[in-house]
Amino acid sequence: MSIKTIDLFSSKRHSFWANVSDADWSSWAWQLQHKITTLDQLIEIAKHDPSFKLDVEDIIKTQTEFNFGITPYYFSLINLADPRCPIGLQALPSSEENVKLDNELLDFPKEETMMPVPGLTHRYPDRAMLYTTHHCAVYCRFCTRKRKVSNPTSTLQTNQILKAIEYVKDHPVIREVILSGGDIFSFSDKQLNEMLTGLREIPHVEIIRLGTRNLVTMPCRVTESLVNVLKQHHPIYIHTHFNHVSECTLEAFKACQMLRKAGCVVNNHTVILKGINDSAGDIEALNEKLIMMGVQPYYLYHCDLTYGSHHFRTKIHDDLELVRGLHKHTDWSHEINVPHYMIDTPGGGKVELI
Ligand code: SF4
Structure with missing residues (x-):
């Protein structure tokens, strides 16, 4: 057999x-x-x-x-x-x-200082990110947005979401919108459909990216009803966040398969976390499973200097060794299973190191 x-x-x-x-x-x-x-x-x-x-x-x-x-x-x-x-x-x-170290920040990526309207970070000219909700299925202890994720007052009201969409409409330079949180899949299918419809009515918005960890923490969120909504608004890119091979379960496999069959592109970003996935072997095992699931290992991140996260943070030097280790194992899948290694800088955005 x-x-x-x-x-x-x-x-x-x-x-x-x-x-x-x-x-x-x-x-x-x-x-x-x-x-x-x-x-x-x-x-x-x-x-x-x-x-x-x-x-x-x-x-x-x-x-x-x-x-x-x-x-x-x-x-x-x-x-x-x-x-x-x-x-x-x-x-x-x-x-x-x-434990909060002196070099750790509440808002490490300085998202709040680049918000022309509440919730919308406009850092790169052609891209804007909308923080929508404080809800997540699981609250990850290393979360970079812990300053607001889990705090109900940080969730945008409907009128604020409409204002953010209005801002995007008024700025033809914006070609890509990232809907994030919290977890964008915390919204009902109906609410999600309304947001996507609003964005899709803007001619210059070419790409919509959805940030969700539900594929990892609650894959049953991906239902027929959800994929039917997504199908109407292509191209849709899903950015998810698997960190360890044990998260690649049968349920996660099926959820990713449904999204791919519905025409979504599914990319993964992993944060290198001390004692969790900080060896080339850990990342290799994870990426092999991701590829089987049809998920592209896309970014490998250094853990941000977010307050209260020192115990997760590796050294950049060790991360670079890890990535070199991944590059050494050249095989058929080399081109697709070695993600870009990135660090976030305070207020300066992402920088690719290798
Ligand atoms: S799912 Fe994402 S936003 Fe939510 S707690 Fe985890 S890392 Fe933070």
Whole structure:
């Protein structure tokens, strides 16, 4: 019997949710309603699972204003017996977040200083990025926008979104709009359709890019109804954010396949994170799976100097060694599985280093 690509991907569901129906488990509404957001919920799971070795005491010590939230789907990818599990480290608060270094900034990319109207960063002449919502399925502990993501007051009101679209309309130099957040797939299909329709009515907007980590943290968000909306507004580029090979599950594979069949281009950016994916082997394993999923490994980022993220940050010198390691392994897929290595500069935008 021949092995198909799809056979190389698998699903995981923690036994805590063993009795949940498949229909509920694959519903994004159910996943959001059952997000783990409190320590009491974590303690309940720990009581149920004798393999649970995570340091709940340390989580309690974390004084963070940044929300804590994990979908049952993403939680199931955590190896609870391993306090250094790459998925757990990305999603569970740690007291390291309390440490704020002098060189770390609240708004490292200086997005707020380049906003002609609320929410719209216009840094590069031909491109604008619209921050739309504070919602994310999972709050990643290394998030570069933690200053506003998870804060309800940062979400744009409908009239502010309309003003931002008006600004784009008044600036024919803008050819590309990135809808970001938070997670743009946090909106309903109807709301998303309205935004995309507004942008598509502007003749000079050629490309629309959607920034979402839902493919990683809640892939069941990609439904027939969602792809039917996206199909109407091509070209649509999806920028997603897989950081580790364990995130490449069967569910993620299927979600990416649906988006590709609907004609979307799916690109990935990965942030190099200490102890999570900081070796050439980690990135190679991830990129091989991404390619099988039809996702282009596009950018490899150095972790931004965002406050409370020092424990994730590698050295640029080590990142460069990692990328050189990727280049050494030349094979058929070399051209497509070595992403551009980028750093964000404070206020100066992205710079490609290798
Ligand atoms: S999904 Fe993106 S915006 Fe949301 S917390 Fe994670 S990194 Fe930040």
